[in-house]
Amino acid sequence: MTDAVANSLAVAPSQSAPTARVRSYWGGVWQRLRYDYVTLFCIALIILIVLSAVFAPWLAPFDPYKSSMANRLRPIGYKQFLLGTDEQGRDMLSRLLYGGRVSLLMGIVPVILATVIGGLFGVVAGYYGRKVNMGIMRTMDIFFAFPSVLLAVAISGSLGGGITNQMLTLTVVLIPPICRVAETATSQVRNMDFVDAARATGASTTSILFTHVLINVMSPVLVYASTLVSISIILASGLSFLGLGVSPPTADWGLMLSTLRQSIYVQPLVSAIPGVAILVTSIAFNLVSDGLRQAMDVKA
Amino acid sequence: MTQMAISPPAAASEDPRDRGGPAQPMLIVDGIRKYFPIRAGVLNRTVAEVKAVDDISFYVVKGETLGIVGESGCGKSTLARLLMHLIDRDDGHLILDGDLVGEETGVPLDGLRRALQMVFQDSYSSLNPRLPIEQSIAYGPKVQGASSKVAKAQARALMEKVGLKANLFAQRYPHELSGGQKQRVNIARALALDPRLLILDEAVSALDKSVEAQVLNLLEDLKRQLNLTYIFISHDLHVVRYISDRVLVMYLGQVVEIGPVDKIYEDPQHPYTQALLACRLSMDPEERVEAAPLAGDPPNPVNPPSGCRFHTRCPFMEDVCMSKAPSLGDVLRSSAQDHLAACHMVHPGSGHSRAPLAVRA
Numbered sequence: 001m002t003d004a005v006a007n008s009l010a011v012a013p014s015q016s017a018p019t020a021r022v023r024s025y026w027g028g029v030w031q032r033l034r035y036d037y038v039t040l041f042c043i044a045l046i047i048l049i050v051l052s053a054v055f056a057p058w059l060a061p062f063d064p065y066k067s068s069m070a071n072r073l074r075p076i077g078y079k080q081f082l083l084g085t086d087e088q089g090r091d092m093l094s095r096l097l098y099g100g101r102v103s104l105l106m107g108i109v110p111v112i113l114a115t116v117i118g119g120l121f122g123v124v125a126g127y128y129g130r131k132v133n134m135g136i137m138r139t140m141d142i143f144f145a146f147p148s149v150l151l152a153v154a155i156s157g158s159l160g161g162g163i164t165n166q167m168l169t170l171t172v173v174l175i176p177p178i179c180r181v182a183e184t185a186t187s188q189v190r191n192m193d194f195v196d197a198a199r200a201t202g203a204s205t206t207s208i209l210f211t212h213v214l215i216n217v218m219s220p221v222l223v224y225a226s227t228l229v230s231i232s233i234i235l236a237s238g239l240s241f242l243g244l245g246v247s248p249p250t251a252d253w254g255l256m257l258s259t260l261r262q263s264i265y266v267q268p269l270v271s272a273i274p275g276v277a278i279l280v281t282s283i284a285f286n287l288v289s290d291g292l293r294q295a296m297d298v299k300a
Numbered sequence: 301m302t303q304m305a306i307s308p309p310a311a312a313s314e315d316p317r318d319r320g321g322p323a324q325p326m327l328i329v330d331g332i333r334k335y336f337p338i339r340a341g342v343l344n345r346t347v348a349e350v351k352a353v354d355d356i357s358f359y360v361v362k363g364e365t366l367g368i369v370g371e372s373g374c375g376k377s378t379l380a381r382l383l384m385h386l387i388d389r390d391d392g393h394l395i396l397d398g399d400l401v402g403e404e405t406g407v408p409l410d411g412l413r414r415a416l417q418m419v420f421q422d423s424y425s426s427l428n429p430r431l432p433i434e435q436s437i438a439y440g441p442k443v444q445g446a447s448s449k450v451a452k453a454q455a456r457a458l459m460e461k462v463g464l465k466a467n468l469f470a471q472r473y474p475h476e477l478s479g480g481q482k483q484r485v486n487i488a489r490a491l492a493l494d495p496r497l498l499i500l501d502e503a504v505s506a507l508d509k510s511v512e513a514q515v516l517n518l519l520e521d522l523k524r525q526l527n528l529t530y531i532f533i534s535h536d537l538h539v540v541r542y543i544s545d546r547v548l549v550m551y552l553g554q555v556v557e558i559g560p561v562d563k564i565y566e567d568p569q570h571p572y573t574q575a576l577l578a579c580r581l582s583m584d585p586e587e588r589v590e591a592a593p594l595a596g597d598p599p600n601p602v603n604p605p606s607g608c609r610f611h612t613r614c615p616f617m618e619d620v621c622m623s624k625a626p627s628l629g630d631v632l633r634s635s636a637q638d639h640l641a642a643c644h645m646v647h648p649g650s651g652h653s654r655a656p657l658a659v660r661a
Contacts, residue, residue, distance in 0.1 A: 025430060025473075193426035194436070196386050197486075201440035201493060202413035211439065215430040 032295040039291025042284040049281055053100035060094035064251050073267045084270040086256065087263050092273055098251040099274065102163065106236030106245075107229045107281070110170035115225045118175040122182025123217060127190055127209060137183060140176040148173050152235055156244040166245040170232050181224045185217040219296040226289030230282025237278055253278050317415075317496060318362075320398030325359040326497050326529045327383070327416075330632060332356050332392030334382055338602065348602045352378040354553040355392075357631045360497065364636070365523070365530040367544030367561065369537060369576065371598055375553040376533045377421075380501045383531070384418050397496070414444065417490035421502035423482035427474040433485045434459070434470035440492040458488040461525075462518060480511035484518070491522070497529045505534060516543060537580050541565055546636065549573045552601055552609045555628055559639030569641035571614050608644065620644055620651040 033039060052059060061080065068089035076084045083092035125136040143151065152173045159165040189195065190213070198208045237254025239245035246252045248259065256274040264271045333356075335349040352375045360366045370376055381387045383394065385401075394401040396415055420426035427436055437455035442448055456466035462484040474482055483503065490498055500519070504512045516539065523530060534540050540547060540561075547564045549557040549572065557570040568574045578593040594613060599605050605612050611621040621644060628642040644652035 193420040193422055194428045196381070196384075197418070197420060197426055197489065198439065198443075199386060200384050200413060200416075200418055201443050203439070203443040207443060211431075212428050216428070 029292075029295045033291065036291050036295065039288055039295075042287040042291070045280070045284045046288065049100060049284070050104060052097055053104050056094075056097040056101060060091075060097045062091035062094045064090060064094040064098045065249055066090065073263055073270065075267060076269055083273055084267065086260055086270070092270060095251040095256060096253075096273060096277055099253045099256055100277070102246055102250065102252040103233055103236060103254070103278070103281070105163070106166065106170060107233035107285070110167050110174055110232050110236075111225050111228050113167075113171040114174035114178050114228070115221065117171070118178030119182045119217075119221050121175070122179040122184075122221075123186045123209065123213060125179070126183040126186025126217075127205075127213060129187065129190070133183070133187075136179070140179050143172070143176040144180075148231075149235065149238060152239055153242065153244060156239050161244060161247050163246055166236060166239055169239070170235055173235065174228055174232060178221065178225060178228070182217055182221050185220045186213060189213050189216045219293075223289050223293040223296065226292060227286055229285040229289075233278060233282055233285075317494075318397065322362060324362070324398045325395075326362045326397060327531075328359040328393075328395035328632065329383070330357050330393040330395065332379075332382055332394070333390045334378055334387065335390055350601050351553050351604060352601065353382060353389075354604075356550075356553070356555055357392075358548055358555060358558060359632060360529055360531060361546075361636050363527065363529055364545040365532050365543055367540035367547040368531060368533045368550060369535065369540050369547060370550035371576075371594075372535065373598060373601070374550045375601075376550055377501055378553075379550070380418060380499050380531070380533055383499060384416060385413075414493045415496045416499065417493060417495040417497075418499040418501060419483070419486050419490045419503040421505060423479055423486055423506060424474075426486055427482060429474055432471045432473060433477070434466075436474075436485065437489045437492050440489065444493060454492060455488070458491055459485075461491070461522070462488045464488070478511075479507055480515060483507060483511075483515055487515075487518070487522070491526065494526075495528070497531065499531045499533070501533045502535070503532075504539060505536060512539070519543070537577065549576070552598055552604055554609060555631070555642065556610065557639075557641040557643075558628070558631060559641075560637060563639040567639075569639065569646050570610075570643045571616055571645075572610050573641070575613075608642075616645060616652075616654060618644075618652050624651070626650065 061082070068085070071078075071081070071085050071089040073087055074081050074085040074089075076082070078084055081091050081093070083096065086092055086095065121136050121140075125133040146154070152169050155172055156166060156169040159169060195208060195212055198212050203211075233253075236245060237252070237257065240252050240254035241258035243258075246255060248255060253274040257271075257278070260267075260271040260274065332353060334353040335351050337346040338348045338350060339345065340347045354375075356379060358366070368376055368379070378387070382389050427433065431439075434452060434455045437458055438448070438451035441451040441454055446454070456470060459466040459469060464481060464484055469477070469481070474485070477485065483506075486503070503519075504515050507515060519530070520543070522528060530543070532540065532543055544561045546559065547557075547561050548555055549564070549570065551572050557564065557568065557573045564573065565577065568577055572594075575593040579589060581589060599609070599612055605622075606625075607623050608614070608621040608626050611617045614621065624644070626642045626644045626647060629640045631640060634640060644650035645654045646656075648656045
């Protein structure tokens with residue numbers, strides 16, 4: 001591409017001049033994502049898992065809470081039980097579908113909440129710097145000092161069980177890392193000249209934050225948040241496994257794993273099923289976030 | 301603010317935005333000062349200060365181009381940011397077309413922002429990588445209250461003005477443009493608020509020579525068309541000579557010499573200016589610059605030398621230079637044709653052996 005000649009300042013606006021193809025930022029992201037088959041496959045997989053959880057009542061062949069003493073711990077494919085039965089004779093497939101509802105909720109809702117709250121704190125800390133930054137980031141560091149599982153156990157232990165408390169716990173645990181990512185990204189953007197140029201036009205801080213800062217901070221934060229979905233699911237499962245999350249007989253992947261633990265020598269394959277569900281879901285989320293990171297990175 | 305008794309070249313034409321009359325300088329900078337604290341220790345106490353801009357005064361006449369030159373780190377960019385109010389000044393006044401800026405009486409900051417705009421050096425970091433350039437240009441007018449349709453139309457008109465075909469470039473992202481094109485976008489963005497004074501901070505320094513020439517010509521054309529005044533900051537002495545009417549030489553946060561471009565280049569008074577000019581590369585390969593006229597880095601601005609700040613590197617240094625700081629004289633009361641230098645060798649009766657004899661009354 002050569003520069004237009006400077007001397008011809010009055011460029012004749014000829015009608016036949018070619019118009020550049022308009023492609024928005026997200027259009028560009030989609031163009032790059034289109035040929036990334038691994039990511040597309042994982043996105044499809046996640047959609048499938050989400051849909052199966054949403055439509056669990058219609059898809060499940062049995063009542064997930066109906067136990068049967070006669071059919072305890074049946075192997076995979078036994079009669080009409082596609083995935084066998086658990087230690088109380090409940091259908092594994094039905095429980096898996098219902099359990100996905102709780103587990104996905106635990107994976108997604110805390111991450112969204114933490115992204116909004118942590119992102120806000122991070123952007124404010126990064127943009128204002130100095131004392132505001134000190135105050136916010138040192139507070140986050142206090143949370144960072146604890147291993148995330150330990151922190152989750154501590155908060156969950158003091159709040160008590162239940163779905164709401166578990167989500168609250170996970171949100172608190174996930175805020176500091178997201179805040180740190182947002183803060184780093186913001187303080188990098190903040191020192192760029194285009195922020196100064198925007199200030200020189202007399203723009204308000206809110207306007208600069210929304211037009212110039214947020215749009216540049218969004219992609220690293222979103223990508224990082226998507227990796228946290230799998231972490232959140234695993235943490236939630238861990239809490240349920242320890243008895244700090246949802247309580248039995250609620251179907252939840254972590255809880256199922258926990259209760260089937262004793263049966264691992266009787267029916268190893270059936271016991272592994274909830275674990276496989278957690279594994280597949282978290283790997284899918286991780287691969288999608290990897291693909292998103294590549295697609296959203298446009299610093300050419 | 302009262303008008304100052306100076307005799308600038310007559311302004312080319314009356315401008316409806318003019319408030320102070322053609323004789324009133326576009327911008328008067330009076331004793332501006334910025335020290336950056338250096339904090340250290342557990343309590344984050346200020347242990348020292350970098351005297352980035354130390355008591356600088358000058359004025360810019362309407363319609364002229366004032367070149368500002370000096371070594372890297374002498375405070376040129378800090379001065380530009382101070383003028384733009386991107387950093388707060390510690391001391392001093394700005395008078396924009398007869399009105400004090402940013403104080404209770406006088407023009408509000410918003411008015412300054414519309415009249416004063418800046419083109420940044422780094423064309424990579426000065427454009428938002430996530431915004432199409434049309435939106436980058438339209439942002440300023442939108443902030444100032446234009447509807448987004450009007451702002452867009454204005455952005456497209458400005459793109460044509462700086463030589464970028466709007467329907468080809470409007471939707472592009474900065475990474476899809478070359479360095480020269482990006483700098484054109486930067487200029488268009490600075491012009492979007494219809495400013496009267498443009499600060500060009502190393503605006504062409506990062507461009508290759510052919511593109512640099514194009515952008516310089518563009519700047520000259522725009523200046524004529526839009527009745528602009530420029531402050532042109534650069535370390536490239538050839539470019540400054542080409543574009544400037546007057547030149548201001550900075551050393552360690554202070555003005556050491558100011559005057560019309562020809563007087564400065566033909567007859568530099570300050571040894572620092574002489575050394576700077578001796579560093580210029582010649583077109584003639586026979587006249588190579590064999591030894592650097594100025595050795596080493598400038599002294600640390602945290603602890604500037606006593607007396608004349610240049611005495612540590614000056615070939616004509618004498619005792620008086622170490623003890624007494626030479627003054628530039630009253631810049632604000634001088635005429636635009638005056639050639640002033642802050643050197644004891646220029647001032648009669650300063651005590652320097654090379655100084656002209658004192659004029660006895």
